[in-house]
Amino acid sequence: MTLSPTQEQIINSIDDKANLSNWKDWKWQMRHSVRDLDTFETLLGIQLTPEQRKAFTDTVEKFPMSITPYYLSLINTDDMKNDPIFRQSVPSPDELRILKGDMSDPLHEDQDSPAPCITHRYPDRVLLLVSNTCPMYCRHCTRKRKVGDQDTIPTKSAISKGIEYIRNTPAIRDVLLSGGDPFLLSDEYLDWILTELRSIEHVEIIRIGTRTPVVLPYRITPELTAILKKHQPVWINTHFNHSREITQSARTALAMLADAGVPLGNQTVLLSGINDCPRIMKSLVHKLVRNRVRPYYLYQCDLSEGLSHFRTPVGKGIEILESLIGHTSGFCVPTYVIDAPGGGGKIPVMPNYLISWSTNKVVLRNYEGVITTYKEPDSYEPTFCDRNCDSCDLMLNLDDADETKAIGIEQLLSDYDQTISLVPASNARHSRRKAED
Numbered sequence: 001m002t003l004s005p006t007q008e009q010i011i012n013s014i015d016d017k018a019n020l021s022n023w024k025d026w027k028w029q030m031r032h033s034v035r036d037l038d039t040f041e042t043l044l045g046i047q048l049t050p051e052q053r054k055a056f057t058d059t060v061e062k063f064p065m066s067i068t069p070y071y072l073s074l075i076n077t078d079d080m081k082n083d084p085i086f087r088q089s090v091p092s093p094d095e096l097r098i099l100k101g102d103m104s105d106p107l108h109e110d111q112d113s114p115a116p117c118i119t120h121r122y123p124d125r126v127l128l129l130v131s132n133t134c135p136m137y138c139r140h141c142t143r144k145r146k147v148g149d150q151d152t153i154p155t156k157s158a159i160s161k162g163i164e165y166i167r168n169t170p171a172i173r174d175v176l177l178s179g180g181d182p183f184l185l186s187d188e189y190l191d192w193i194l195t196e197l198r199s200i201e202h203v204e205i206i207r208i209g210t211r212t213p214v215v216l217p218y219r220i221t222p223e224l225t226a227i228l229k230k231h232q233p234v235w236i237n238t239h240f241n242h243s244r245e246i247t248q249s250a251r252t253a254l255a256m257l258a259d260a261g262v263p264l265g266n267q268t269v270l271l272s273g274i275n276d277c278p279r280i281m282k283s284l285v286h287k288l289v290r291n292r293v294r295p296y297y298l299y300q301c302d303l304s305e306g307l308s309h310f311r312t313p314v315g316k317g318i319e320i321l322e323s324l325i326g327h328t329s330g331f332c333v334p335t336y337v338i339d340a341p342g343g344g345g346k347i348p349v350m351p352n353y354l355i356s357w358s359t360n361k362v363v364l365r366n367y368e369g370v371i372t373t374y375k376e377p378d379s380y381e382p383t384f385c386d387r388n389c390d391s392c393d394l395m396l397n398l399d400d401a402d403e404t405k406a407i408g409i410e411q412l413l414s415d416y417d418q419t420i421s422l423v424p425a426s427n428a429r430h431s432r433r434k435a436e437d
């Protein structure tokens with residue numbers, strides 16, 4: 001890897017003795033994150049107008065800014081106004097516009113919190129908030145109220161209490177580490193959290209939500225992937241919003257995670273002026289799957305304060321799904337969801353493919369507009385269910401199948417099985433025997 005001309009310019013402005021290995025050191029990137037306007041202008045070699053400076057300063061007072069030199073270097077300074085990297089990372093005065101209906105915590109994460117650092121919304125899984133800092137403060141962040149706030153950094157004792165809640169709640173089988181960005185914790189600290197969670201028998205899987213592959217890909221180090229490998233199954237969800245974010249450095253980070261056996265998913269937020277376009281979305285999902293990342297969710301932008309300029313009508317998301325379903329591989333199509341205001345959880349929405357319905361037929365349409373019918377069974381005996389599975393006709397044996405059981409010739413050869421012959425089902429001699437019986 002070599003540095004681009006913009007990266008050369010940025011690194012020299014920060015420290016003319018720094019080199020490629022400094023650039024690829026995530027701690028160096030964090031130490032030089034851009035948090036003020038003067039540094040922003042110097043590093044990019046640009047000058048904002050007095051009006052732009054005022055708007056910028058007013059916004060940063062309410063919602064902090066932090067941009068890694070790496071992510072800053074991806075900005076196209078020839079067309080900043082329309083650049084998706086610029087729009088996601090640089091404060092805009094539109095963030096100060098609070099509309100009727102906007103909320104600071106629209107998903108009621110703080111209310112659904114029975115223990116420190118925990119949001120427990122769904123029956124079998126919880127959010128464990130382990131950090132409130134991020135390498136880059138996304139302007140569209142739904143947790144704007146919290147991220148970057150030095151007063152609400154989760155302490156080790158608060159995280160321990162959250163883990164204790166998980167330990168004492170056997171229904172929890174899935175824990176999602178989030179924040180902020182969990183990968184901003186040190187390797188040792190993350191290892192401690194994962195070790196604690198892994199010591200809880202009922203925790204089957206651990207998920208981590210991180211934007212580091214997008215904004216700080218050098219955080220994915222061999223040491224970090226070794227820790228993740230140690231605590232498998234660990235799933236990672238990342239957050240690419242535009243195909244331009246999938247650079248060579250991002251590709252390397254994703255490959256390291258995938259090679260460590262970590263299943264990768266991606267959550268995209270539908271953002272006006274950034275990715276509200278079927279062509280951009282198709283390019284993004286194709287690039288993701290080429291890099292072994294499954295597009296998981298497409299989020300309708302939340303009703304958090306300061307995000308109104310990013311919101312699209314729901315119809316835009318439906319239009320995007322229309323352009324994906326049937327037009328590309330099924331596993332490229334994310335589930336489009338609206339996170340219910342008030343804490344109701346994610347609600348999937350999609351185009352309507354079911355046109356009509358009678359007692360024995362459904363009428364459907366496909367992605368091309370073909371209208372077709374599906375004939376339903378003439379007779380269907382529904383299984384009466386009173387949750388008394390012992391008396392049910394269905395074979396509700398959910399245990400693992402017995403792999404030690406020998407079959408076929410292997411069965412005849414084994415010493416522990418008493419079977420002496422295998423008889424084809426249509427054997428005439430045996431049929432006669434049955435008739436005689």
Ligand code: SF4
Nearest residue numbers: 134137138141180211
């Ligand atoms: S990385 Fe996630 S939590 Fe952090 S600012 Fe961006 S959207 Fe918010």
